[in-house]
Amino acid sequence: MIEDARFLREGFVPHEVVHRDPEVEHLSGVLDPVTRGEPAETALLTGPSGVGKTCIAKFTTDRLREERLDIETLYVNCWQNYSAYRTLYRILEGLGGNLDIHRQSTPRDELIERLRNYTGEHCVLVLDEVDQLQGKRILYDLHEFSQFSMVLIANSENELFADTDARLTSRLRGSERVHFDRYGLDALVAIMAQRVDKGLAPDTIDPSFLETIADEAAGDARFALSILRSAAQAADRDGADAITDERIMNAIPQAREAVRQKSLETLTPHQRAIYDIIEEAGTIEPPDLYDAYRDRVDDAKTDRTVRNYLSKMEQYNLIDAEGTSRDRIYQLARAQ
DNA sequence: GTTCCACTGGAAGACTAGGTTT
DNA sequence: AAACCTAGTCTTCCAGTGGAAC
CATH class of the missing domain: 1.10.8.60 (Helicase, Ruva Protein; domain 3)
Incomplete structure (x- = not known):
């Protein structure tokens, strides 16, 4: 039945892409200066999940590498490496420049300096789920470094710019947009x-x-x-x-x-307790939720921390939060 | 329409874990 | 062994918001 499981795997990048020619052409065009040894404009890929953003970014950068020997490409998922520090660390790791970086006690600014002083081949950075990145300031820095070109991937432009300061926003506003619509x-x-x-x-x-x-x-x-x-x-x-x-x-x-x-597997025991309470209740108001949580666990965290947990679970699409003020109600996310 | 106030979420700082340096 | 780092987590404080009560 299954003859070659590779083709069914998640994250598989086909040699030929279907139904995304305009997007591939557009992105290739943006990255074209790289083939002449010049930095490219930052590309911003937006669209809902499962529309091929990551696939096209990988496909296009792979093709770039096939074309030229002196181009480096690097993929970092900012959801998994959500802090600025981890993202920078992954980039340095990919460039082979982190050999003497100690997992701690090397400050973030030092990592940025390393990248500033990077003198290797021109590198195309693909930063996936970049809207999840805490500390987007590093985008500003990376944007300045001419050794790097960036491909940023996010669900929506608004979410990406939601918590970014004006200076960075105005820089990134100038990026080249490639929007992906849902597949037919x-x-x-x-x-x-x-x-x-x-x-x-x-x-x-x-x-x-x-x-x-x-x-x-x-x-x-x-x-x-x-x-x-x-x-x-x-x-x-x-x-x-x-x-x-x-x-x-x-x-x-x-x-x-x-x-x-x-x-669910990514949740801590405290977060899981909150999820279970919401599941059992069906719908629940904040005070009841906080009370139930305090009853259920030893050394409960503060309400503020619970709110942080809740917004994280909302991002993971595990729960829904309705209402913005006194009408706030939590419930499990409806399927899709 | 006005006032009240529960709730959210940003900011800043304290605390912790885990590493390095002396 | 002790002193000293740092990133990451959590708490404290509080301004802003918008539904609910009047």
Whole structure:
């Protein structure tokens, strides 16, 4: 059933991209000066999740590396490395310049100085989920360094600029925008067909089933591929020689649950307690939530910290917060 | 319409963990 | 061993907001 699992993996970057030619051309154009040894404008890739922003950024920078030997490219996920320090550390690590940096006791400014003094090959930095980065000041610094060109990826421009000071905002306003819209049905089907073609044995899935999946995924390729993967895995496990529509129907909630489970695993025990309280209550008002939390755990954190936890869980799409003031109500996030 | 006040979330500083230097 | 770093977490304080009560 599964002939080459690589093509079904999350994060796989195909050799040919489907349905994103204009975006690839646009980004290639922005990065073109790099091939002449000049710094490029900062590119800003925006759009909802699962529309191929990361994939296109990787694809385009990979092609750049194929073209030229003297270009370095580096990918850093700012969600996983959300502090300025960690992001800088990853960049230095990628450039091979962190050999003598001690995990602590080397101040952030020192890391920035290292990058300022970097004299290696021109480097294209891809900073993914950059709206999650605390301390966006480093973008300002990196923007100044002519050895680096930046590709910034964010869900929305507004979220990126929400907590940024005016000076940085005005710099980044001048970036070259590449906006990604949700995939249409045909595009999603084409993307899946490409993976099916290379990853699965012939005739294992009826093409019309791909439309079912695409319909369910509502323009989100990551989610569509996750459904496909889940269905293929189940069929493979059972030794079946085809993916039935029943398997696909089962795979949909499984894929959804997998996303939630992954987010839940990142929570600390205190955060998990808060999540459980909200789950049990259905909907809950802040004072009741704080009280219940204090009852449930030993050495409870302050309300302010609980609010920080809550906004983090909201970002992870685990809970919804409705109302901005006295009408605030917390509840679990509705599915997608 | 006006006032009240519960709630949010920013800012600054204290505290902690974990590392290096002397 | 002690002194000294730093990043990251948490607390304290508080201004702003907007729904609710009057």
